[in-house]
Amino acid sequence: MKTIDFISLMVPLAIADQKRTTVLASITIAQSILESASGASAPGNNLFGIKGKGQELDTKEFINGEGVTIKDGFRVYNSWSESVSDHSRFLVENTRYAKAGFFERCKALDYKGAAHALQNAGYATDPRYADKLIVIIEQYKLHPYDLEAKEDMEDMIKRIVTLENKVAQLLKTVSVLEPTPPPQWFVDEFDVAALEDFIHDPDGDVDFWRNTAVTLRLLKGKLGIETNLEK
Numbered sequence: 001m002k003t004i005d006f007i008s009l010m011v012p013l014a015i016a017d018q019k020r021t022t023v024l025a026s027i028t029i030a031q032s033i034l035e036s037a038s039g040a041s042a043p044g045n046n047l048f049g050i051k052g053k054g055q056e057l058d059t060k061e062f063i064n065g066e067g068v069t070i071k072d073g074f075r076v077y078n079s080w081s082e083s084v085s086d087h088s089r090f091l092v093e094n095t096r097y098a099k100a101g102f103f104e105r106c107k108a109l110d111y112k113g114a115a116h117a118l119q120n121a122g123y124a125t126d127p128r129y130a131d132k133l134i135v136i137i138e139q140y141k142l143h144p145y146d147l148e149a150k151e152d153m154e155d156m157i158k159r160i161v162t163l164e165n166k167v168a169q170l171l172k173t174v175s176v177l178e179p180t181p182p183p184q185w186f187v188d189e190f191d192v193a194a195l196e197d198f199i200h201d202p203d204g205d206v207d208f209w210r211n212t213a214v215t216l217r218l219l220k221g222k223l224g225i226e227t228n229l230e231k
Contacts, residue, residue, distance in 0.1 A: 003140065006038040011145055013084045018149035019156075021088040022103060025149050026111045026142035027118070028084060030133045033140075044076035047083045049124075050090055051075070096121045109146050111137050183209055190216060 010032055014025035035049040036042035044055050054076030077083040091097045098104075100121035105113035112134055119130040126132070137143060186209050 001039050003033060003038040006033065007140060007142075009039075009080070010084075013081055015145055015149045015152070017084050017088050018106075018146065019153050021092060022106045023088045023091060024106045024109070024111055024114055025145040026137045027106070027114050027133065028087065029140075029142050029145070030111075030115075030136040031087070031118075032084075033136050034129075034132055039080075042080070042083075044074060045080055045083050046074050046077060047080055048087045048090075049074065050083075050087065094121075097123075109143075109150065111143055111146065186213055189213065 007029060010029045011025070014028040017023060017028060018025045032039075032047040036047045039047070046055075049059070051072055052075035053073055055074050056072065059072050059074075075086065077086065091102065097117065100117040102114055102117035102121060105111075105117050112130075115130040115133040115137075118124075118133070119127075123129065190213070
């Protein structure tokens with residue numbers, strides 16, 4: 001697969017992930033290109049070379065500045081989408097990346113600073129890891145995807161704020177029924193004191209007293225309730 005075709009597959013996954021976790025889309029795409037050779041070397045759908053259980057593979061590590069090949073365990077995923085999600089989860093859960101300033105640089109849309117933060121936090125042993133990521137980002141013009149993700153997030157926030165304002169205005173137009181004591185016509189018809197065990201709320205809106213009166217008129221015979229007018 002050509003790198004440009006691989007990028008077209010990764011863009012929607014990376015943008016969605018940035019909106020969810022703030023990990024820059026450009027960093028996600030660049031790492032996947034570097035770690036998987038544009039998808040050509042991603043056994044177990046592991047695009048980012050994240051180590052763990054699932055499979056054992058040969059990998060190149062730098063020890064004392066020299067590249068050596070060792071065998072190590074790597075995670076396995078059902079899809080590239082799952083690999084992207086676990087990549088950001090890995091960065092979030094391992095606090096050394098936050099301590100290195102990775103997420104701070106991501107929020108600032110600083111892909112260069114984010115790349116160096118990854119290297120400083122020990123994502124890879126390659127001493128030129130950050131420089132390689134930066135070259136990929138600039139060669140394939142990946143930074144605009146960071147801006148696109150940010151704009152999408154800001155647009156979503158604006159829509160939420162607009163909706164909240166509309167709801168607030170709607171609530172203002174709804175007449176609020178203030179609790180009121182029993183109206184005089186209710187007091188004249190019913191012995192309120194005698195209904196203390198029946199009516200637990202001494203206050204209520206107008207509809208409450210109307211509905212209560214209807215209920216009492218229907219049930220007064222069965223409950224043995226007398227009205228003041230019948231005394």
